[in-house]
Amino acid sequence: MAKKKFVVGCYDDEAVLFSAVKKIRTAGYKIKDVYTPFPVHGLDHALGMRETSIHTAGFIYGITGTTTALSCMSWILASDWPLNIGGKPHFALPAWIPITFELTVLFAAVGMVYTFCYLCQLAPFVKKHHFHPRATDDLFVMVIECTEKTNTEDLQAFVKNAGAVEVNVQVAEEGWWFGRYDKNEMPFEQKIVAA
Amino acid sequence: MASSIKEQFEIPSKLKTWAYALIGVGLLAFIVGFITKGRGTEEEQAQFIGIIMYNTIFWTLVCNAAMFFVCIHTLAWSGWQQVFRRIPEAISTLVPIFGSITLVLLLYIVFSGNHHIYHWLDTKAVEGDAILKGKSGFLNAKFFVIWTVLTLGLWSLLGWRMRKLSSEADQASMNNESGKTYVWKNTVTASLFIVWFGLTVGSTIHWFWLMSLDAHWYSTMYSWYNFASTFVSGISLITLWVIYLKNKGYLEYTNQEHLHDLGKYIFAFSIFWAYLWFAQYMLIWYSNQPEETIYFKHRVQGPYKGIFFLNLIINFVCPILILMKRSVKRNYTLMTFMAVLILFGHWIDFYLEVMGTISKEHVTLGWLDFGILSLFVGLMILFVAKALASKPLVAKYDPFLKESIVHHT
Numbered sequence: 034m035a036k037k038k039f040v041v042g043c044y045d046d047e048a049v050l051f052s053a054v055k056k057i058r059t060a061g062y063k064i065k066d067v068y069t070p071f072p073v074h075g076l077d078h079a080l081g082m083r084e085t086s087i088h089t090a091g092f093i094y095g096i097t098g099t100t101t102a103l104s105c106m107s108w109i110l111a112s113d114w115p116l117n118i119g120g121k122p123h124f125a126l127p128a129w130i131p132i133t134f135e136l137t138v139l140f141a142a143v144g145m146v147y148t149f150c151y152l153c154q155l156a157p158f159v160k161k162h163h164f165h166p167r168a169t170d171d172l173f174v175m176v177i178e179c180t181e182k183t184n185t186e187d188l189q190a191f192v193k194n195a196g197a198v199e200v201n202v203q204v205a206e207e208g209w210w211f212g213r214y215d216k217n218e219m220p221f222e223q224k225i226v227a228a
Numbered sequence: 229m230a231s232s233i234k235e236q237f238e239i240p241s242k243l244k245t246w247a248y249a250l251i252g253v254g255l256l257a258f259i260v261g262f263i264t265k266g267r268g269t270e271e272e273q274a275q276f277i278g279i280i281m282y283n284t285i286f287w288t289l290v291c292n293a294a295m296f297f298v299c300i301h302t303l304a305w306s307g308w309q310q311v312f313r314r315i316p317e318a319i320s321t322l323v324p325i326f327g328s329i330t331l332v333l334l335l336y337i338v339f340s341g342n343h344h345i346y347h348w349l350d351t352k353a354v355e356g357d358a359i360l361k362g363k364s365g366f367l368n369a370k371f372f373v374i375w376t377v378l379t380l381g382l383w384s385l386l387g388w389r390m391r392k393l394s395s396e397a398d399q400a401s402m403n404n405e406s407g408k409t410y411v412w413k414n415t416v417t418a419s420l421f422i423v424w425f426g427l428t429v430g431s432t433i434h435w436f437w438l439m440s441l442d443a444h445w446y447s448t449m450y451s452w453y454n455f456a457s458t459f460v461s462g463i464s465l466i467t468l469w470v471i472y473l474k475n476k477g478y479l480e481y482t483n484q485e486h487l488h489d490l491g492k493y494i495f496a497f498s499i500f501w502a503y504l505w506f507a508q509y510m511l512i513w514y515s516n517q518p519e520e521t522i523y524f525k526h527r528v529q530g531p532y533k534g535i536f537f538l539n540l541i542i543n544f545v546c547p548i549l550i551l552m553k554r555s556v557k558r559n560y561t562l563m564t565f566m567a568v569l570i571l572f573g574h575w576i577d578f579y580l581e582v583m584g585t586i587s588k589e590h591v592t593l594g595w596l597d598f599g600i601l602s603l604f605v606g607l608m609i610l611f612v613a614k615a616l617a618s619k620p621l622v623a624k625y626d627p628f629l630k631e632s633i634v635h636h637t
Contacts, residue, residue, distance in 0.1 A: 074636060092552070119516070127510045 037207045038179040039065065041164045042192035043172045043199040047073060050173045053195035054079045057177065062188065065176040068168035087152070091145045098140025102133040154209045162205040172199075233480045235620040239613045240476065247613070250606030257599020265596065274344040274586050279600050280333055281345070282582035285437055286458070286575055287604045288326040288380075289429065293462025295320035295387045296425050299418035302390075305411070307628030308489060308635040311481040314622065315469045317394060318615035319462070320387045325611060326604070327380035334376055334437070338369050345586060348443040359444050367443065372436055379428045386421040393417060397623035407627040429455050441585040445523045449508035454581075456504050457543075460497035461574040463490060464567035469612065471564050478621055481633045484558045488637045491557030494570060498547035505540070527584050531591045535580050542573030575601065 044050040050067070054076070057064060064080060067073075077085075110116070111123040121128065150156060168174040177192070179185060179202075189200045258280075265276040294316035301309040309316075343350035347360075348367045354360040360367070393414050402410060434451040447453075467490045473479045512520045527536050546569060556562045583592060623629065 088554070119514075121514075121516075127506075127513045130506060130510065 035207055036204055039203050039205060040177045040179060040185055040188045040192060041201050041203055042175045042197035043165055044196060045172060045198050049196035051079055056195050063178045065178045068164060068174040070169055070171055087145060087148060090148050091141045094144030095137045095141035098137040099133055102136035158211055159209045160212060160214060161209045164203060234478050235622065237478055237616045237621055239617050243609065243613055247606045247610035250602045254599055254603020254606055257596055258603060261596045270344050275592055277337060277345055278582050278586040279596055282578045283600045283604050284326060284330045284333055286578040288323065288330045289458035290461045290465060291319050291322040291326055292383050293459045294466055295390065297462060297466060298390060299421045302414045302418040303422060307631035308486060310626050310628045310632035311622060312470050312479060312486060314619060316466050317391050318612045319465060321615040322608060322611050323387050324384040327384060331376060331380055338373060346440055348440060367440055375432065375436060379433050382424050386417060386424060389417050394623055397626040398620055401625045402627060411627060438581055441582060442523055444519060447508050449504055453504040453508055456497055456501040457574045457577050460494060460501055461571050463493045464570045467563060467567045471560050481622060485635050485637045487563060488557045491551055491563055495547055495551040498543060502544035526588050527580065532580060532584050535576060539577050539580055542569060543577060
């Protein structure tokens with residue numbers, strides 16, 4: 034539960050966002066993440082993230098499904114409890130192909146969904162800090178990590194110059210936690226600001 | 229910017245030499261084949277005709293599949309094909325050429341009085357055969373000839389119309405109004421082509437040309453299966469030409485993004501082909517009725533066993549394992565390899581379908597098969613290169629061109 038300081042810049046246009054990402058990265062700041070209302074093509078490259086390996090995981094899950102289906106059926110139908118079904122051979126491979134296919138798809142799909150949830154730290158009761166409620170609506174929210182040496186005033190000005198429509202500094206929990214949001218941290222309610 | 233791209237394809241002399249050499253080898257094989265087999269026993273004659281038959285039908289359908297590729301993208305208004313659209317168009321110019329070879333051959337088979345290839349032509353045998361008699365309303369020489377002529381004619385005509393429409397985009401820049409008219413005209417012609425394509429390639433023409441080789445046998449999957457086979461080969465052929473032109477420094481606007489999508493197509497339709505292959509095989513295997521299993525009997529258990537499984541390995545196992553990775557679909561060398569492999573694989577598939585019926589006892593794959601193949605490859609290279617050279621490589625005023633240039637996968 035380590036709290037950290039972030040500078041948050043909000044953009045309302047994709048094109049501006051891309052050039053801002055480029056400027057801020059070349060200036061040497063570390064972008065933690067960009068929260069967008071929809072998938073933005075090429076943003077992962079612009080952020081310099083590595084290629085995801087979820088496909089490799091998917092392939093492995095798929096192969097697992099294939100093996101499970103084939104070994105299970107061949108053990109049951111050809112070795113443990115052979116039955117004469119329509120005079121077909123016990124090892125009736127063509128008849129097993131549809132089931133093998135289905136299990137391959139099932140394992141790959143379900144496995145990838147769970148892997149994705151794990152990688153994104155998505156689970157019931159897991160909470161994370163929301164940097165801006167409109168990130169799910171119409172704003173591209175860029176979160177920049179600060180160190181002790183970062184001059185937040187300068188950085189805010191820089192982000193603003195790069196086209197941000199809204200800039201602020203937040204001290205927030207970096208990772209995830211179990212439980213509830215603090216009262217003043219509820220993501221989707223208007224905060225009451227004391228005058 | 230437009231001035232810096234190479235618009236006009238000039239046929240390299242090396243390509244011409246290769247094309248003529250392949251055609252020469254093919255003609256030599258044809259002549260030697262005609263002397264040694266074409267005048268021999270009835271079986272040898274049937275084998276000779278069968279070899280030409282599956283080659284010409286395969287290449288006609290593959291070249292026609294290129295026009296289908298253009299038409300589905302035109303109809304769906306998917307612009308990404310625009311930067312290399314002239315290549316499938318050039319390939320489809322071969323439909324009339326290979327189509328006339330097919331037509332001549334089929335007319336020869338129908339009128340030569342040799343019933344070894346199409347058993348249903350033998351009117352005497354049909355009289356005493358309840359199954360063939362029941363099919364004779366469809367399987368008769370008159371309907372066969374009329375439908376074949378109509379099919380090849382309309383493929384050529386509609387293909388020619390599509391190519392002509394595309395030339396309009398070379399002439400002058402379009403405003404909003406004329407651009408809309410252009411897209412509309414393209415859409416209408418493409419849909420007409422697709423309707424006719426569905427009626428022929430999607431069903432009837434394979435029943436006539438190929439399935440009626442086994443006149444007693446039928447499969448409802450057959451036409452779709454062959455459609456998938458030729459479509460994936462057609463895309464492989466397009467890919468090969470795209471890569472060739474890229475290598476020669478043409479097609480500046482075509483890049484890895486387009487190659488990636490072509491790779492996805494090959495990957496997807498290889499799986500689609502395998503799906504149909506299996507749908508046909510498993511139902512026949514499961515119901516196990518003699519009149520249906522007879523088709524697979526000598527293919528799976530007889531002399532064609534090796535080719536039968538090779539077919540599956542080349543056309544399904546290899547594409548699914550090799551083309552699965554994104555980096556492979558973006559790699560020019562590997563894509564060339566896969567395209568050649570798949571073209572060869574589906575050629576073998578057609579070999580299995582036609583020769584597996586004509587010569588049930590022996591596998592005759594040999595010099596004549598490859599000789600005739602080289603004839604068709606040579607003709608294909610020559611005429612596609614000529615068609616490419618006759619037009620600019622990119623239709624520079626096409627409304628979809630920009631969408632295609634910035635295409636991103």
